[in-house]
Amino acid sequence: MWIPTEHEKYGVVIAGFRGTVPHGLSLEIGDTVQILEKCDGWYRGFALKNPNLKGIFPSNYIHLKNACVKNKGQFEMVIPTEDSVITEMTSTLRDWGTMWKQLYVRNEGDLFHRLWHIMNEILDLRRQVLVGHLTHDRMKDVKRHITARLDWGNEQLGLDLVPRKEYAMVDPEEISITELYRLMEHRHRKKDTPVPASSHHLFVQMKSLMCSNLGEELEVIFSLFDSKENRPISERFFLRLNRNGLPKCPEKPERHCSLFVDLGSSELRKDIYITVHIIRIGRMGAGEKKNACNVQYRRPFGCAVLSIADLLAGDSKDDLVLKVYMCNTESDWYQIHENIIKKLNARYNLTGSNAGLAVSLQLLHGDIEQIRREYTSRFTHGVSITRKLGFSNIIMPGEMRNDLYITVERGEFEKGGKSVARNVEVTMHVVDSSGQILKDFISFGSGEPPASEYHSFVLYHNNGPRWAELLKLPIPVDKFRGAHIRCEFRHCSTKEKGEKKLFGFSFVPLMQENGRTLPDGTHELIVHKCEENANLQDSGRYLKLPFSKGISLGNNSQAVKTTKESFWITSFLCSTKLTQNGDMLDLLKWRTHPDKIAGCLSKLKEIDGSEIVKFLQDTLDTLFGILDENSQKYGSKVFDCLVHIINLLQDSKFHHFKPVMDTYIESHFAGALAYRDLIKVLKWHIDRVTEVELHDHIQEVLKAQEYIFKYIVQSRRLFSIATGGQNEEEFRCCIQELLMSVRFFLSQESKGTSALSQLQAVFLSSFPSVYSELLKLFDVREVANLVHDALGSLPTVMHGDESLQAVKLQSIGKTVESHLYTNPDSRCILLPVVLHHLHMHLQEQKDLIMCARILSNIFCLIKKNSSEKSVLEEIDVIVNSLLDILLRTILEITSRPQPSGSAMRLQFQDVTGEFVSCLLSLLRQMTDRHYQQLLDSFSTKEDLRDFLLQIFTVFRILIRPEMFPKDWTVMRLVANNVIITTVLYLSDALRKNFLNENFDYKIWDSYFFLAVIFINQLCLQLEMFTPSKKKKVLEKYGDMRVTMGCEIFSMWQNLGEHKLHFIPALIGPFLEVTLIPQPDLRNVMIPIFHDMMDWEQRRSGNFKQVEAKLIDKLDSLMSEGKGDETYRELFNSILLKKIERETWRESGVSLIATVTRLMERLLDYRDCMKMGEVDGKKIGCTVSLLNFYKTELNKEEMYIRYIHKLYDLHLKAQNFTEAAYTLLLYDELLEWSDRPLREFLNYPMQTEWQRKECLHLTIIQNFDRGKCWENGIILCRKIAEQYESYYDYRNLSKMRMMEASLYDKIMDQQRLEPEFFRVGFYGKKFPFFLRNKEFVCRGHDYERLEAFQQRMLNEFPHAIAMQHANQPDETIFQAEAQYLQIYAVTPIPENQEVLQRDGIPDNIKSFYKVNHIWRFRYDRPFHKGTKDKENEFKSLWVERTTLILVQSLPGISRWFEVEKREVVEMSPLENAIEVLENKNQQLRTLISQCQTRQMQNINPLTMCLNGVIDAAVNGGVARYQEAFFVKEYILNHPEDGEKITRLRELTLEQAQILEFGLAVHEKVVPQDMRPLHKKLVDQFFVMKSSLGIQDFAACVQASPVHFPNGSPRVCRNSIPVSMSPDAARVIPRRSPLSYPAVNRYSSSSLSSQASAEVSNITGQSESSDEVFNMQPSPSTSSLSSTHSASPNVTSSAPSSARASPLLSDKHKHSRENSCLSPRERPCSAIYPTPLETSQTTNSCFAKWNATSVPHSIRDCIREAEELVGPVSALSETRPAGKSPNLSLPSVSHERRMLFNHIGDGALPRSDSNLPGSDKVVNTTPSSWSLDSGKEARNTSESGKLISPPVPPRPAQTASPARHIASVSPSPAGRSPMKGSVQSFTPSPVEYHSSGLISNSPALSGSYSSGISSLSRCSTSETSGFESQGSEPAVTVPSYSISEEPVRKESKTPPPYSVYERTLKRPVPLPHSLSIPPTAEPPALPPKPQLVRPNNLENSSRRTEQVPRPRPLPRKVSQL
Secondary structure, three states, X not given: OOEEOOOOOEEEEOOOEOOOOOOEOOEOOOOEEEEEEEEOOEEEEEEOOOOOOEEEEXXXXXXXXXXXXXXXXXXXXXXXXXXXXHHHHHHHHHHHHHHHHHHHHOOOHHHHHHHHHHHHHHHHHHHHHHHOOOOHHHHHHHHHHHHHHHHHHHHHOOOOOOOXXXXXXXXXOOOOHHHHHHHXXXXXXXXXXXXXXXXXXXXXXXXXEEOOOOOOEEEEEEEEEEOOOOEEOEOOEEEEEOOOOOEOOOOOHHHHEEEEEEEEHHHOOOOEEEEEEEEEEEOOOOOOOHHHOOOOEEEEEEEEEEEOHHHHOOOOOOEEEEEOEXXXXXXXXXXXXXXXXXXXXXXXXXXXXXXXEEEXXXXXXXXXXXXHHHOHHHHHHOOEEEOEOOOOOOOOOOOOOEEEEEEEEEEEOOOOOOOOOOEEEEEEEEEOOOOOEOOOOEEOOEOOOOEXXXXXXXXXXXXXXXXXXXXXXXXXXXXXXXXXXXXXXXXXXXXXXXXXXXXXXXEEEOEOOXXXXXXXXXXXXXXXXXXXXXXXXXHHHHHOOOOEOOOOOOOOOOOOOOOOOEEEEEEEEEEOOOOOOHHHHHHHOOOOOHHHHHHHHHHHHHOOHHHHHHOHHHHHHHHHHHHHHOHHHHHHHHHHHHHHHHHHOOOHHHHHHHHHHHHHHHHHOOOOOHHHHHHHHHHHHHHOOOOHHXXXXXXXXXXXXXXXXXXXXXXXXXXXXXXXXXXXXXXXXXXXXXXXXXXXXXXXXXOOOOHHHHHHHHHHHHHHHHHHHHHOOOOHHHHHHHHHHHHHOOOOOOOOOHHHHHHHHHHHHHHHHOHHHHOHHHHHHHHHHXXXXXXXXXXXXXXXXXXXXXXXXXXXXXXXXXOOHHHHHHHHHHHHHHHHHHHHHHHHHHHOOOOOOHHHXXXXXXXXXXXXXXXXXXXXXXXXXXXXXXXXXXOOHHHHHHHHHHHHHHHHHHHOHHHOOOOOHHHHHHHHHHHHHHHHHHHHHHHHHOOHHHOOHHHHHHHHHHHHHHHOOHHHOHHHOOHHHHHHHHHHHOOHHHHHHHHHHHHHHHHHHHHHHHOOOOHHHHHHHHOOOOHXXXXXXXXXXXXXXXXXXXXXXXXXXXXXXXXXXXXXXXXOOOOOHHHHHHHHHHHHHHOOOOOOHHHHHHHHHHHHHHHHHHHXXXXXXXXXXXXXXXXXXXXXXXXXXXXXXXXXXXXXXHHHHHHHHHHHHOOHXXXXXXXXXXXXXXXXXXXXXXXXXXXXXXXXXXXXXXXXXXXXXXXXXXOOHHHHHHHHHHHHHHHHHOOOHHHHHHHHHHHHHHHHHHHHOOOOOOOEEEEEEEOOOOOOOOOOEEEEEEOOOOOOHHHHHHHHHHHOOOOEEOOOOOOOOHHHHOOOOOEEEEEEXXXXXXOOHHHHOOOOOHHHHHHHHHOOEEEEEEEEEXXXXXXXXXXXXXXXXXXXXXEEEEEEEOOOOOEEEEEEEEEEEEOHXXXXXXXXXXXXXXXXXXXXXXXXXXXXXXXXXXXXXXXXXXXHHOOHHHHHHHHHOOHHHHHHOHHHHHHHHHHHHHHXXXXXXXXXXXXXXXXHOOHHHHHHHHHHHHHHHHHHHHHOOOOHHHHOOOOOOOOOOOOOOOOOOOOOOOOOHHHHOOOOOOOOOOOOOOOOOOOOOOOXXXXXXXXXXXXXXXXXXXXXXXXXXXXXXXXXXXXXXXXXXXOOOOHHHHOOOOOOHHHOOOOOOXXXXXXXXXXXXXXXXXXXXXXXXXXXXHXXXXXXXXXXXXXXXXXXXXXXXXXXXHHOOOOOOOOOOOOOOOOOHHHHHHHHHHOOOOOOOOOOOOOHHHOOOEOOOOOOOEEOOOOOOOOOOOOOOOOOOOOOOOHHHOOOOOOOOOOOOOOOOOOOOEOOEOOOOOOOOOOOOOOOOEOOHHHHOOOOHHHHHOOXXXXXXXXOOOOOOOOOOOOOOOOOHHHOOOOHHHOOOOOOOOOOOOOOOOOOOOHHHOOOOOOOOOOOOOOOOOOOOOHHHHHHHHHOOOOOOOOOOOOOOOO
16 A cells, blocks of 8 residues: 655655656666656655656665655745755766766867866865765865865856855745845856966976086075165075985975065065076086195075066066176176176176076965965975075965074184285174074075074185175074074185184174173174184173174173174064064063153154054053053053054055954953043044144044054953943943044035045044944943944035945944844934935945845845735835836946946946846835835826836846846846846836826836736746756746737736837747747647737738738848747747638738748758758759749848848859859849948949949949859959940950950850759658759759759758659658659750750860750660560650659759659650661761761761661661551551651661761771771661661652762751651650760770770770760660769669569569669669670670670679670770770670760650750760860751751651751860770760650660661760650741841840740840840851741740749849
């Protein structure tokens, strides 16, 4: 049975539980759970991370923890009772865990590892806290470390700042908002603006001395030197180096590391230097021999100097190398560092070229204890401390020092009978009174232990040596008295013995008999001569002698003997126990000299403060002792001395001695009667404040009043204790009289800055410190009344002394901070006077910082939800007194400009924040009663209106993001909670007072504006928070956005007819609110739009304003990232439901649909723009949105904006042509006028003409960069016309030159022809603008199918590549996925004229082949009906699909949507006709080129002749005869009579062309190819006989064949071809597509290295300057593709429809295996046809010859490779660079048959709807070519045959007649082409010229070998025949240039023109690209032999086509 738990309420999961049992709750380790019930070892409850999901779990998986329960029952809340720091740590680490993993994902490795270490460190600290074994201090330290690390991590991760108090998080509801603000501010300042350290320290570490001439031990002495004052400022750091220049004791860091401590900020300046003196220990001369002397001397070596300013820049820890210098003369050694600093180069030089001192220096900042904590390791390992000379800037009580500093300065000595000067060494000892030498009291410096004696360094032969060596004598005080210093002088001999001979000594006592120590300063000591053996141990013998020439100490009155020898030392005492001041000693011994008391008291002020504080207690005892004994005589003087000492402690240097005085007062002060005299003297001074002569003295007294009152109070307490409280009334009266004098003194008004106001200021500054003393003697209320009276007596004049006003406010502030104010009883007395002064200052806007601090302190004492009566009364007083002025103050300070300085700006932010926190505190404390009283207090509605406007404005300011730092979320949430509570109170007043006849638009608008920006605050968007943070916010405050949204809706409903005032102004703000992803908020707010539509409909009869505003705002809001798909659906559904019953439902539905569609596009656009790189998706989405704005919304400005966004995208992607077309859209909207345009986007204010000119130039530049020079020329002409019309010849000249340069580029530069790909996007997961649509895309340069497929899959990484080309079914359309269907398509050029003309260079033609393309196609071969195994041509049909785009390519995008699909089926007969036409045209072209010597290499002609003749002999055309010329076919297809006749004509025509070609070939064939030619002639006669041709004249009813250069030509006309009507149109079906390529070569299994024999019979042709590119169908062999697609995109079709006729079922193609990729695709492009490996050569050929039925090309290749090896191997023996051997006898007849079959050139029929000029074929280079790297196309019309006239065909089946003109051959050919053997099989990704229909069954290799003569090499630029579908096609004539149809204004477009389409629709180019009217002749001259077609007939046919409508350009409204 489940029982509710009592104590087991909270626990942590310690083992994972999967929850596999019924009702089980899945848990992970570390989850916290709340337990509700228990039963038999199971708990029921929920995880706190997901409280909505409840379940059961094992109890032994849970570790229970203590927790307290709030609201017991159904909604109980469990709070763990653990330490708050532990709770925070746990929750923070959980949040960090998720974010830490994201750091790894975002590749932020540095922060990832740092955070990982911090998390581990926090976990370790957490364990220590949980164990609970830490001491209190250690626990505090651990918590400090934890919170510091938590704050660091939160800051690094951008989390919120946590307010803490004593390391624990504070609940903002439990403290006042002002206190919360202070905590936040403190932590923020601590984080952002560290307090500059006042104390600094220099860390020095000696590394080594680098010098070449070492070999002796060294002493290195560091010190700090002040060059300004020319004195050392620190002690010395002394260390010893060994002979190698390294520290002698490396194992003792304190010996070579030191910290120079207590440097003040004033000492961090450039004239403070680190000096390093180096002394060597060794021989006298550095170059002496080792055996010269065994005695070691200290000798100067070198000096180095470094300015401390060099360390200030970086605090570098890197080692520094200091240069070491040596003085030129030893006598300058004492000042060598000064010379180096002053750069007196003549006095020193480098000790060596490579000498250097390596040291490590670092400046550390902060208190010494802080340094110890931060650099623990350094102090742990050991570091010596080097002090400053003397006391530090701050003297601490208890600091014990007794250091005597002695500087050995110099000496003056006689020669002593020597011929040269002496080598003097000084030895120093410290000797006590008994004559014993004190051990270890001479310190050379820190880092070296003290020694018993000191030896100076020796200067060679110098009787006046200067040493300047500083020593420290740390002699204890008890040994100081009686001790003296003795200095002995010895001459150091340089002889072998190295003796040191004593010749004199000096001494000096350290203390006089009266207790005074040796005075500071320089002392000239007498040098007493003595002998070598003199006994100096008996100090009594010489102490009686005089020791100094300058002073005489003690009783030593002996006469000083005149001597020339002297010795100088400088002494400086730093002692806290001894003094050198006699006046101080006299005062302390006042009882021994009573007569000197007055003098001693007078001299006290002259004594140095450090001397006084050293003896502070003794001095105070002395003063009060004198006061007790003779108060009448010395009372005033003692009072003055006491004031002097008290004020001395105000000095920062002695500030720390205040606690010493406090301790003295509490524990040692014994003057029980002193209070009388102190009160009396103090009152005397206050009563005389107006006396000018006492002004300074009284000021000093008033400064000291705090401690005077302390002495008074303590004295009175001592007296009361001693007497039992006697004279209490007398004392009270004295105090009252004193305060009466104070009140009178304060009430005096002063004018200007008088002495009186200064005294008042001094008194007020220290008066609050007296309160605590008065409270020791008086009741709280009494003291409060006294203070109230005193503060109330202050003058209220604000125009007086400003300094006094500031001090007055500071005094009030201290009063509020005092203990007196914290007591409620006293607070109610003091609050009115405090508020009175605050109100005056705020009203004058003075001292705002102090006012803010006082107000903060006032509110800090008022706790939240305090219902005490006193608190409510206080709130009443504050509201009445300060609310209004507080609002005005906030408005005032926030409207000021922020100060420029960083410090001032921080201060400005502080004061603003404090006032805001005070206002929020006040509003939070206000109850219903307070609000009601406030609203009732306004006498008029105007006052109420002003108040509401004011408070709404303030709230808007508080909501600003810059009001608080971004990580102050806690503060923002508290502020918002207060604001929404207040708004709810005030909205009632708004409804009651400002509706109906009292309606006020301004106040309502202010209200709505506030509500909207409240909801839109970033800190309230809970969706952005972590789950734990969101949960906490919801628990504490709920979702305040929903609350405010409901309030908005409620207030809106109350408006009634006044709603019209806010339409459309509030549409944008409300729309912004509804875009917030909060379902409840959206449900509340969206219906308001229906209300707006309804009211607008009532007013205007429509809601155009609503629609316009919605559309305008949607774009800007959604571009900011607001809104989502859910919102779109919700918006649509809610509003549609709302308008169901409205009379205006239809227009409403239309509006909603428009807005919804716009949202779809904007969401897609936003999602696309999030991606980093520019891709097609971004561009396509922008195009979709741009068109939507133009066509559906007619938003001109938005349209232009998106034009420029699209332009920028194109530029970024380097789509320069598309960028130009895009900018043309804007250019279209402009005219050549002088209308002024405003500044817009990046355009300045300019005229329309100037902007259009700028656009033109930019567009021309982009057309140039995109190599679309023809379009650029048009624009050059248009702008040139403008320049000409304005006679701007300078610019006209430039434009003409630019135009000429574009012409040059057309002719000189090579352009790549892009490939085109059809892409289908299927599935609901695609963006709206792509979903279930198909597009044709213009590929990038060099981009093949597989690269394009990979790019698309990269752009859509979740897309699935479809493996077939069939039309997808409905399941794919509706799938929740992305499917991509990609294959290549062939462009169908629109402009045929240039392509049809002869002699036009390919550079010109190439533009028209791939530009302004509307239509694309692809073919699919299939068998219809029963397939004839003997001759498959009888049933092989081609399904041709034509795709028609909405716009032509290229355009404003690289892809455009397919608007229409047309499917046509072509019969086998039509295919045969087309194949023969193409082959004949190719033969004519090659023969013409050869005839005119355009071809230097005749291999293409040879190959073509061989392919056709050999194939014809072995089957070729015979297969067509068998299929179509038999009686059975003619009877069954009577409608094909004309076509059969046409086919027969073509066969006869081909034979005639071959005969002429052989004649030409004979003239030019090389000698080594004569055998091949003879063979071709023999085979030709066999071919003629097989065709039954004996005489051409009998067969061809036409005029004689006429070639341009004497070659025969048959004239023919196009014969109408009839097709069955039902064959014209079929249901559109997808089929495999051909993959276009632009002028590129492909390689196959037979390419690049095929043998000469193979090349001879492949049937591939190539001229020297033209390469014929093929257009194979998808069924064509893909053996040659080097650009095939990746195998994941394939094509399939039912194998029954497509299988090769002779393949077994197992080899038939299947839907699963097929691939659109041309690479590795079977030769049919559809079916894999593997051969059995067991076949042999003989069986293969036997089978072939027996059946005479061919396999597919792939089959043949496979058979050949299996039987005779790879075909490519046939050419391996040919030497590189040689032309292949053209002889054929070496090839067997069977192999020839095989390769003749492989090389057959049958091509499929062309589209019946295409003009003849569309049939242009590009082939790959031949292996016969010597220069296959060049690309060319056949543009020659020479060699065309004109077929004989034929009867007219019936109208219903009429086909366009071809008018083929006889033209001149192409100009001279190019250089011979070289290269490797190329495949004869074109790649399916090769470029398809629009006229050649290569998707023929012939290419599948499934024809008989007899068709090989119709090789796919037979290509033509202009085919003379074209079949027709069910719709009559338009005949496109080849115009004579002189009689071209006239277009606009009777002008002819030049071949580069961008002109309007007339066949299908106009080209969607802006009209600015239309042809300008010009009278110039056409660019291309007419050809003399061009036959003129019937222009009128064709023109009339053209006009039958209705052009595509396009919108007229609109005016730009000043854009």
